[in-house]
Amino acid sequence: xxxxxxxxxxxxxxxxxxxxxxxxxxxxxxxxxxxxxxxxxxxxxxxxxxxxxxxxxxxxxxxxxxxxxxxxxxxxxxxxxxxxxxxxxxxxxxxxxxxxxxxxxxxxxxxxxxxxxxxxxxxxxxxxxxxxxxxxxxxxxxxxxxxxxxxxxxxxxxxxxxxxxxxxxxxxxxxxxxxxxxxxxxxxxxxxxxxxxxxx
Amino acid sequence: xxxxxxxxxxxxxxxxxxxxxxxxxxxxxxxxxxxxxxxxxxxxxxxxxxxxxxxxxxxxxxxxxxxxxxxxxxxxxxxxxxxxxxxxxxxxxxxxxxxxxxxxxxxxxxxxxxxxxxxxxxxxxxxxxxxxxxxxxxxxxxxxxxxxxxxxxxxxxxxxxxxxxxxxxxxxxxxxxxxxxxxxxxxxxxxxxxxxxxxx
Numbered sequence: 121x122x123x124x125x126x127x128x129x130x131x132x133x134x135x136x137x138x139x140x141x142x143x144x145x146x147x148x149x150x151x152x153x154x155x156x157x158x159x160x161x162x163x164x165x166x167x168x169x170x171x172x173x174x175x176x177x178x179x180x181x182x183x184x185x186x187x188x189x190x191x192x193x194x195x196x197x198x199x200x201x202x203x204x205x206x207x208x209x210x211x212x213x214x215x216x217x218x219x220x221x222x223x224x225x226x227x228x229x230x231x232x233x234x235x236x237x238x239x240x241x242x243x244x245x246x247x248x249x250x251x252x253x254x255x256x257x258x259x260x261x262x263x264x265x266x267x268x269x270x271x272x273x274x275x276x277x278x279x280x281x282x283x284x285x286x287x288x289x290x291x292x293x294x295x296x297x298x299x300x301x302x303x304x305x306x307x308x309x310x311x312x313x314x315x316x317x318x319x320x
Numbered sequence: 321x322x323x324x325x326x327x328x329x330x331x332x333x334x335x336x337x338x339x340x341x342x343x344x345x346x347x348x349x350x351x352x353x354x355x356x357x358x359x360x361x362x363x364x365x366x367x368x369x370x371x372x373x374x375x376x377x378x379x380x381x382x383x384x385x386x387x388x389x390x391x392x393x394x395x396x397x398x399x400x401x402x403x404x405x406x407x408x409x410x411x412x413x414x415x416x417x418x419x420x421x422x423x424x425x426x427x428x429x430x431x432x433x434x435x436x437x438x439x440x441x442x443x444x445x446x447x448x449x450x451x452x453x454x455x456x457x458x459x460x461x462x463x464x465x466x467x468x469x470x471x472x473x474x475x476x477x478x479x480x481x482x483x484x485x486x487x488x489x490x491x492x493x494x495x496x497x498x499x500x501x502x503x504x505x506x507x508x509x510x511x512x513x514x515x516x517x518x519x520x
Contacts, residue, residue: 152438223437230434230493234427237496238352248497272513279506286490286506293430293489294482296437297448306479306486313472313513 137175140165141189144182149222153183184243187229191250198257205261205270209311212288213304219292223299226292233289255281270315280314340365340375341389344382349422353383384443387429391450398457405461405470409511412488413504419492423499426492433489455481470515480514 143164147156158179162172176182194215201211219226236243258281262268271280287310291303343364347356358379362372376382394415401411419426436443458481462468471480487510491503 227434227437231431233493234430234434234496237423237427237493251494251497275509275513279509282491282494282501282503282506283487283510285494287483287486288490289493290486290488290490291482293433293437294451294485296434297451301482303482306482309475309479310483313475 136167137185138189140167140172140175141182141185145186145190145222145225148183148186148228149224152224153179153228158182180242183228183232184246186225187232188246190225190229195254195257205311205315208315209308212307212311216288216292216304216307220295220299223296227296230289230293230296251285254285258284272314272316275314284310284314336365336367337375337385338389340367340372341382341385345386345390345422345425348383348386348428349424352424353379353428358382380442383428383432384446386425387432388446390425390429395454395457405511405515408515409508412507412511416488416492416504416507420495420499423496427496430489430493430496451485454485458484472514472516475514484510484514 140161144156144161147161147164150156151160156179158172159169161182162169165172176185198211198215202208232243233247235241236247238244255278259277262271262277262280268277271277287307291307295301295303340361344356344361347361347364350356351360356379358372359369361382362369365372376385398411398415402408432443433447435441436447438444455478459477462471462477462480468477471477487507491507495501495503
């Protein structure tokens with residue numbers, strides 16, 4: 121993804137690419153993916169249409185980059201803010217509210233993840249590895265018997281990781297269909313279900 | 321959806337429509353939606369291509385019908401088999417294993433649900449109402465204080481319904497990306513998390 125040329129006045133600098141990705145994200149969020157145009161994205165990024173094409177070949181490539189970018193940003197923040205299961209609930213509430221500011225990006229993420237489950241899809245490896253890595257990060261939070269004891273009895277870290285990611289995407293899928301739903305409270309309920317110790 | 325003509329030798333009988341929908345489901349499951357052709361579907365249903373077009377205008381219309389059909393069949397079975405929260409776990413395990421025989425249908429369901437979240441999508445109302453109805457069916461299972469007491473303390477029937485549907489779709493999304501994952505066990509864990517009474 122993102123194979124561009126790197127010569128002349130269109131040198132492929134990370135800063136320029138980042139500007140284009142931000143412009144694309146804003147354009148997708150505002151107009152929807154189908155209606156967003158490369159011309160609008162180029163204009164927002166303050167470059168020419170031809171200039172943009174030196175960095176990204178098409179809208180598909182930009183979409184993959186926008187979602188990967190959003191993903192790695194959340195990843196970085198998550199690692200920073202969540203040192204303990206108790207911090208997970210508040211972090212997720214914040215994350216969901218942030219996502220809700222751009223429903224189209226939630227929609228695109230789910231559509232692309234499902235489409236990418238086809239082994240011949242260009243983003244297949246990205247999505248498979250993304251979920252593997254996220255689940256592994258979750259299970260890494262339970263390295264020993266004592267930490268596993270914070271999970272409800274009988275729930276393995278692997279099972280908890282699967283459920284956790286299922287709840288995140290599944291709640292957002294319901295929310296994009298009905299944006300009056302409160303999905304932050306159920307998310308809090310879920311983390312309590314998962315973590316309120318065996319002593320409960 | 322499914323506006324066909326009803327005259328001549330192509331009378332729109334429910335039986336004939338049902339045959340076509342079954343043929344479409346099998347064709348989508350085997351070839352994938354993109355590669356399935358109306359000609360293949362017509363052949364499986366034992367009618368001509370022209371005959372098929374008297375019932376369904378295009379592949380999109382057939383897809384909506386295949387998914388709605390699968391949905392109402394599960395709905396009927398669910399009502400029949402699940403009279404009590406304890407029966408939910410086994411029923412869901414069976415349901416998921418049944419879905420896993422046709423990964424392409426899981427994929428299409430998720431893609432279509434996300435696409436249909438756009439208010440101008442032809443299946444928008446269907447999906448919004450489908451989720452509302454499913455959540456309402458779930459909460460209807462907790463009509464009084466005593467039945468609500470079977471849910472973990474502090475979890476409302478509404479919140480449980482949202483989580484329940486989130487887990488179902490979210491686990492299946494992860495599974496179509498990595499079909500070696502065991503998602504039946506986490507599903508069982510989840511129903512236990514939700515229902516093991518306050519006394520636990």
